[in-house]
Amino acid sequence: MQDRSGVMEKLASLGKRKGFIFRSSEIYGGLGSTWDYGPLGVELKRTVTERWWTDVVAKREDVVGMDAAILMNPKVWEASGHVDSFQDPLVECGQCRRRFRQDHVEGDVCPECGGPLSEPRMFNLMFKTFIGPLEDEGSVAYLRPETAQGIFVNFRNVQEASRQKIPFGIAQIGKAFRNEITVGNFTFRSREFEQMELEWFCHPDEAGQWFEYWLQARFDWYISLGVAREHLRLRPHEPDELAHYAKVCQDIEYEFPFGWSELEGIADRGTYDLDQHLELSGKDIRYLDPNTHERYVPVVIESSGGIDRTVLTLLADAYDEDEVEGEERMLLRFAPHIAPIKAAVFPLVKREEMPETARRIVEELRARAWNVLYDEGGSIGRRYRRMDEVGTPFCITVDGQTAEDQTVTVRDRDTLVQERVSIDSLAGHLSERLNP
Numbered sequence: 001m002q003d004r005s006g007v008m009e010k011l012a013s014l015g016k017r018k019g020f021i022f023r024s025s026e027i028y029g030g031l032g033s034t035w036d037y038g039p040l041g042v043e044l045k046r047t048v049t050e051r052w053w054t055d056v057v058a059k060r061e062d063v064v065g066m067d068a069a070i071l072m073n074p075k076v077w078e079a080s081g082h083v084d085s086f087q088d089p090l091v092e093c094g095q096c097r098r099r100f101r102q103d104h105v106e107g108d109v110c111p112e113c114g115g116p117l118s119e120p121r122m123f124n125l126m127f128k129t130f131i132g133p134l135e136d137e138g139s140v141a142y143l144r145p146e147t148a149q150g151i152f153v154n155f156r157n158v159q160e161a162s163r164q165k166i167p168f169g170i171a172q173i174g175k176a177f178r179n180e181i182t183v184g185n186f187t188f189r190s191r192e193f194e195q196m197e198l199e200w201f202c203h204p205d206e207a208g209q210w211f212e213y214w215l216q217a218r219f220d221w222y223i224s225l226g227v228a229r230e231h232l233r234l235r236p237h238e239p240d241e242l243a244h245y246a247k248v249c250q251d252i253e254y255e256f257p258f259g260w261s262e263l264e265g266i267a268d269r270g271t272y273d274l275d276q277h278l279e280l281s282g283k284d285i286r287y288l289d290p291n292t293h294e295r296y297v298p299v300v301i302e303s304s305g306g307i308d309r310t311v312l313t314l315l316a317d318a319y320d321e322d323e324v325e326g327e328e329r330m331l332l333r334f335a336p337h338i339a340p341i342k343a344a345v346f347p348l349v350k351r352e353e354m355p356e357t358a359r360r361i362v363e364e365l366r367a368r369a370w371n372v373l374y375d376e377g378g379s380i381g382r383r384y385r386r387m388d389e390v391g392t393p394f395c396i397t398v399d400g401q402t403a404e405d406q407t408v409t410v411r412d413r414d415t416l417v418q419e420r421v422s423i424d425s426l427a428g429h430l431s432e433r434l435n436p
């Protein structure tokens with residue numbers, strides 16, 4: 001499919017209809033850019049999370065995981081620079097009162113109504129709340145705007161407990177919150193989202209090589225999810241767009257239907273965060289090299305990706321339209337190992353022993369922890385279309401021949417080719433395709 005305009009709207013509508021993503025508290029009119037994942041969306045999200053954890057943590061000896069609290073001592077955010085610097089310039093329209101991020105509008109008139117825009121004022125993106133019954137300055141706490149600080153303040157705890165030696169990484173997956181001024185493009189910029197972050201601690205002399213290493217590793221990871229290489233690129237940050245903590249940063253960008261946009265940032269944070277926490281807490285959180293007995297603050301190379309943006313990328317990249325037997329077809333071409341439903345099993349008709357055989361097959365395949373669906377409703381063509389729309393790679397049909405020779409047909413979503421496969425070898429046949 002060449003023309004990708006309108007794909008975001010189609011995805012939002014398909015997402016709701018098929019149970020990928022709903023607006024949060026929709027029956028009350030929603031809540032500005034927060035989202036709920038339905039049965040298929042949560043499968044996609046879990047797949048992303050699990051693959052990240054497997055590839056970044058489980059398979060590596062030099063990375064350990066952790067899970068910090070969302071609420072942290074507010075001093076963390078003073079030290080990290082977020083209280084002073086995590087802000088965007090806000091402008092307001094004098095006519096319609098809409099608010100925008102200054103760097104998201106061109107010129108000095110309102111993009112909605114053409115009214116005059118105010119002078120910019122800085123707006124801090126952190127959500128504030130209060131700890132305990134008193135709502136005063138002394139009880140302010142913030143919802144974390146990044147998971148990374150939970151790792152930095154635990155650097156010494158984790159390093160000593162796990163006896164890791166530099167270079168090594170600490171990884172974390174968790175919710176982050178930002179009171180974004182402008183939101184939109186479906187889930188792309190939300191106020192509540194999930195991050196997958198790796199903070200890699202290395203000797204300052206090796207920072208450059210590790211930066212390159214993680215840049216490549218993380219770029220390749222998106223390709224391993226089945227995202228088309230030609231829709232991915234790396235983009236170095238200009239000096240004036242670097243975050244307050246970053247020395248160098250490159251974004252991994254995806255070509256969304258609304259343009260190239262950030263999926264993940266790889267940053268050299270230098271010694272900024274650990275230096276700041278060392279100073280404000282007064283605790284010596286430096287690393288002690290067991291060989292040289294040198295005590296030093298390691299440099300941090302960070303890889304920080306968004307789970308929601310990755311899910312959106314998988315949806316956008318998979319979306320396609322074609323024509324089958326003269327009928328228009330809307331489909332999601334997920335890589336089989338990513339697809340939320342792995343296979344569907346259809347009895348051709350609701351009589352003879354076909355439903356029973358189909359149910360037995362579903363049970364056998366589900367025993368392998370594959371999400372496999374049974375469907376006997378409507379014509380076979382309609383059942384195929386329903387599965388194409390949610391990206392199910394394989395449809396298995398139990399038909400008249402099954403009772404004679406214990407074979408079924410396996411239809412491939414992309415090639416539309418139907419193969420006859422014996423029931424005995426079906427699990428092996430699918431397994432090869434589901435585990436690349």
Ligand code: GAP
Nearest residue numbers: 146148188189190193263264265304305306309
């Ligand atoms: N610790 C570094 C950090 O948080 P960031 O570039 O601000 O860096 C990292 O965020 C990633 O988190 C982004 O690349 C994106 O995938 C995700 N992200 C950030 N803000 C988001 C938002 N408002 N909605 C959805 N995802 C967001």
